[in-house]
Amino acid sequence: MKNKNMKYIIAGVVVLVVIAVAAAVLVTGNKKKNSEDKMGKTEQSSETLTEQKTENSSELQTEKKTENSSENPEENVITAMYLTYGEENFIFIDTKNGTLFTAPVPEGGLVDKDGKQIKQEDLTRGNILKIYGNGIMLQSYPGQYPGVTKMVLDQTGKPEDADQYNEIIDQIYQEPDPAEPPYLSAEYTQPEAVVSAAITRGGYEWSYENEDGTTGTAKTDMTPVLGWKEINDLTLNEPTDLKLDFTKKPDTIEIIRWTEDVQKQYSEGSDLPEGEKVEPEEKDGVFIIPAAEAGYTYQITAKWGNGTVDFGFVTKSKK
Numbered sequence: 001m002k003n004k005n006m007k008y009i010i011a012g013v014v015v016l017v018v019i020a021v022a023a024a025v026l027v028t029g030n031k032k033k034n035s036e037d038k039m040g041k042t043e044q045s046s047e048t049l050t051e052q053k054t055e056n057s058s059e060l061q062t063e064k065k066t067e068n069s070s071e072n073p074e075e076n077v078i079t080a081m082y083l084t085y086g087e088e089n090f091i092f093i094d095t096k097n098g099t100l101f102t103a104p105v106p107e108g109g110l111v112d113k114d115g116k117q118i119k120q121e122d123l124t125r126g127n128i129l130k131i132y133g134n135g136i137m138l139q140s141y142p143g144q145y146p147g148v149t150k151m152v153l154d155q156t157g158k159p160e161d162a163d164q165y166n167e168i169i170d171q172i173y174q175e176p177d178p179a180e181p182p183y184l185s186a187e188y189t190q191p192e193a194v195v196s197a198a199i200t201r202g203g204y205e206w207s208y209e210n211e212d213g214t215t216g217t218a219k220t221d222m223t224p225v226l227g228w229k230e231i232n233d234l235t236l237n238e239p240t241d242l243k244l245d246f247t248k249k250p251d252t253i254e255i256i257r258w259t260e261d262v263q264k265q266y267s268e269g270s271d272l273p274e275g276e277k278v279e280p281e282e283k284d285g286v287f288i289i290p291a292a293e294a295g296y297t298y299q300i301t302a303k304w305g306n307g308t309v310d311f312g313f314v315t316k317s318k319k
Contacts, residue, residue: 076135101143225312
């Protein structure tokens with residue numbers, strides 16, 4: 001009887017052990033599954049964050065590209081009206097903000113809407129142009145925009161459209177006295193800017209018409225430029241084209257230059273030494289001194305139908 005009971009006890013213990021082992025296996029399996037689920041979620045979260053970072057990075061790069069798009073000259077466009085004043089002067093005004101500025105018409109870079117090349121002489125007061133460039137406007141008044149790369153005639157407009165800006169033009173221009181001979185300035189490009197410098201006016205013979213219709217005459221001593229006590233100088237870093245901007249364009253000009261040594265040796269009243277003749281060029285109706293060099297004294301004799309005027313300047317190198 002005892003042996004029989006002992007068998008039952010042993011059998012019961014075995015059953016309990018089996019149940020315990022099965023339970024342990026089940027718990028271990030659940031823990032492993034939960035661990036795998038957590039790892040899966042972690043991996044998914046990491047992938048999601050990576051994707052989000054990639055998307056955000058891409059968006060930031062896109063935004064930066066958009067912000068920096070103005071670095072492309074084609075992106076910097078000013079819509080401006082072409083204004084004229086005096087006899088042959090021109091200037092531009094930004095139609096959006098009313099900024100008055102000067103800008104060189106790029107050689108070969110003036111076209112109509114169809115891309116056909118035109119000349120500055122084809123422009124008229126009131127024309128609307130799209131002006132492309134580097135976007136850098138020099139802080140002066142009027143402003144200066146030397147970095148123009150292209151101009152497109154966008155709308156022909158009407159001359160009377162420009163009348164609204166007459167008061168602004170009057171601030172920078174006064175009608176010259178007919179008894180006053182023309183003045184001259186030289187425009188040239190340096191690495192840092194486009195420079196406009198006044199050229200010294202010397203002697204002249206000038207005839208003019210008075211308000212009553214009579215003719216008046218003004219005359220001063222036509223001393224050669226080498227004898228001038230006061231003369232403006234231009235600083236040139238290298239041979240540079242000089243654009244001659246007369247307040248009234250002459251019919252013809254003659255240019256002679258002398259070296260610095262000759263200028264120093266010259267004394268007033270002595271014979272004028274022979275100088276080197278310089279042939280001027282003419283582009284778009286403007287006279288140009290090609291490849292002007294430092295170390296010279298230049299004399300420009302300009303002639304009109306009613307008079308002759310001498311101008312002069314000295315060229316120096318940047319020290």
